[in-house]
Amino acid sequence: MLLFVQTCETIMHLPDYQQPATIAAIATAPGTGAIAILRISGPDSIAIAQKIFTGPVDQYASHSAHAGHILAHDGSIIDHVLLIPFRAPRSYTGHDTVEIHCHGGSFIARQILTRILEVGARPALPGEFTLQAFLNGKLDLAQAEAVQMLIASKSELARQSACQQLDGALSAHIQSFQKELTRIAAILEAWVDFPEEGLEFTTLDELLLDLEKVLESMRRLHRTFHDGKAIHSDLSLCLIGSPNVGKSSLMNALLGKDRAIVTEIPGTTRDSLEEELKIHGMHFRLIDTAGIRETDEMIEQEGVRRSRQAMQQSDLILLILDASRPMAPNDTELLKLTPPESTIIVWNKTDLALPSTAIDREPAVLISAKNNQGIDALKEAIQRKIWKNGPPSKEEVVIASLRHFQAIERAIESAESASAAIKENRSPEFAAFDMRTCLNHLGTIIGTNVSEDILNSIFSQFCVGK
Numbered sequence: 358m359l360l361f362v363q364t365c366e367t368i369m370h371l372p373d374y375q376q377p378a379t380i381a382a383i384a385t386a387p388g389t390g391a392i393a394i395l396r397i398s399g400p401d402s403i404a405i406a407q408k409i410f411t412g413p414v415d416q417y418a419s420h421s422a423h424a425g426h427i428l429a430h431d432g433s434i435i436d437h438v439l440l441i442p443f444r445a446p447r448s449y450t451g452h453d454t455v456e457i458h459c460h461g462g463s464f465i466a467r468q469i470l471t472r473i474l475e476v477g478a479r480p481a482l483p484g485e486f487t488l489q490a491f492l493n494g495k496l497d498l499a500q501a502e503a504v505q506m507l508i509a510s511k512s513e514l515a516r517q518s519a520c521q522q523l524d525g526a527l528s529a530h531i532q533s534f535q536k537e538l539t540r541i542a543a544i545l546e547a548w549v550d551f552p553e554e555g556l557e558f559t560t561l562d563e564l565l566l567d568l569e570k571v572l573e574s575m576r577r578l579h580r581t582f583h584d585g586k587a588i589h590s591d592l593s594l595c596l597i598g599s600p601n602v603g604k605s606s607l608m609n610a611l612l613g614k615d616r617a618i619v620t621e622i623p624g625t626t627r628d629s630l631e632e633e634l635k636i637h638g639m640h641f642r643l644i645d646t647a648g649i650r651e652t653d654e655m656i657e658q659e660g661v662r663r664s665r666q667a668m669q670q671s672d673l674i675l676l677i678l679d680a681s682r683p684m685a686p687n688d689t690e691l692l693k694l695t696p697p698e699s700t701i702i703v704w705n706k707t708d709l710a711l712p713s714t715a716i717d718r719e720p721a722v723l724i725s726a727k728n729n730q731g732i733d734a735l736k737e738a739i740q741r742k743i744w745k746n747g748p749p750s751k752e753e754v755v756i757a758s759l760r761h762f763q764a765i766e767r768a769i770e771s772a773e774s775a776s777a778a779i780k781e782n783r784s785p786e787f788a789a790f791d792m793r794t795c796l797n798h799l800g801t802i803i804g805t806n807v808s809e810d811i812l813n814s815i816f817s818q819f820c821v822g823k
């Protein structure tokens with residue numbers, strides 16, 4: 358069965374499970390910790406908590422904390438807890454909500470959850486608390502998605518950008534497009550209804566100009582997806598080169614710790630090694646690889662196969678060359694294999710000699726991994742390679758989700774089609790239809806019109822308890 362809910366003047370289809378039931382889940386990660394937190398949300402939250410807690414929960418003020426016991430079916434104590442009621446609508450979900458802070462460790466929290474379910478709640482689905490918040494108008498859909506982005510953030514830039522989206526910066530942009538496009542659409546609709554009167558309030562040229570202005574702003578936002586992806590995804594940074602050029606030494610220098618084995622014997626690294634690396638607020642997976650060369654040795658052959666694979670899959674390649682010796686055919690081969698748009702040439706061992714071969718490739722960085730020289734310049738080069746137009750400022754709104762990217766792309770296509778229909782003097786019905794399609798696509802971003810499928814696919818990616 359489908360529920361139809363009227364929000365923001367559009368119809369939204371909701372699956373059965375989204376009817377206001379009282380749901381419960383453990384909100385903290387499994388494992389040992391000082392405390393664990395359980396959440397109950399829905400119309401019966403207070404009554405359910407009342408049945409298992411030693412104090413008068415129904416008399417507590419909202420947002421007040423109360424120490425007491427959670428009792429088992431036979432009246433015995435399960436745990437000493439802190440209970441906090443949040444009365445509707447002043448809660449995360451907008452429904453009555455109760456938080457129970459119990460002692461850490463999964464066992465106690467699971468026992469309390471079982472008890473809560475026994476007295477009337479049902480287990481929450483992934484992301485269902487945030488879904489309730491969205492359905493109650495506490496958050497729009499882009500903000501709800503930002504909650505998951507915030508939880509998943511691994512770098513300062515990702516945290517900042519998720520926080521900004523949660524605060525509604527992206528939503529404000531979309532709403533401003535919607536406002537102007539709705540005005541243009543209304544004029545076109547009036548023209549459709551009263552064609553003989555023509556355009557009363559504006560000229561065609563003005564209308565086209567206004568539409569082009571919004572289109573340009575939408576295209577600008579659309580272009581930020583490159584930066585958004587760079588901020589929010591785990592970028593892989595792969596060290597590639599012939600044996601013995603200093604890949605593992607560079608890995609250690611970048612990490613600032615002795616992670617990979619370094620010896621003077623070519624072929625020391627046999628397997629790919631992976632470590633997390635932060636550079637200027639960005640998060641990378643740094644991968645050291647086996648030196649690539651022709652070899653009959655079976656283990657090394659497998660290592661070389663993995664190196665080639667890592668090279669093909671990585672977002673950014675550091676191709677290490679040894680400045681203290683002439684270029685070998687192996688190095689030339691690797692130069693051909695690495696795509697210039699995602700490769701930085703790194704001349705290592707410059708403490709011994711400067712490179713004798715000129716390479717027509719930008720950028721090239723001179724370092725000495727052994728002496729820790731040039732590492733900061735290399736980090737700068739990495740940053741420049743990632744941000745083609747410089748790093749986004751704190752205030753800049755970027756889109757990071759493929760869903761948003763595709764919705765804006767479709768909205769732009771429809772608005773362009775409307776613009777073309779007006780320019781070609783086609784009947785105003787065509788442009789009006791395109792404008793409605795454009796507004797529908799924009800609406801899916803903030804959730805003013807979304808299908809059950811979209812909601813399911815978004816919230817199923819959340820953790821249970823969020």
Ligand SMILES: Nc1nc2c(ncn2[C@@H]2O[C@H](COP(=O)(O)OP(=O)(O)OP(=O)(O)O)[C@@H](O)[C@H]2O)c(=O)[nH]1
Pocket residue numbers: 598599600601602603604605606607618619620621622623624625626627646647648649705706707708709724725726727728
């Ligand atoms: N002089 C000098 N020696 C270096 C430098 N970087 C690395 N080396 C030396 O070069 C040798 C090889 O270094 P590794 O870091 O093991 O080289 P690799 O590319 O990881 O080698 P494989 O794992 O065998 O492919 C070691 O003896 C290092 O001490 C450098 O900047 N200057």
Ligand SMILES: [Mg+2]
Pocket residue numbers: 604605606617618625626646647648
């Ligand atoms: Mg190595």
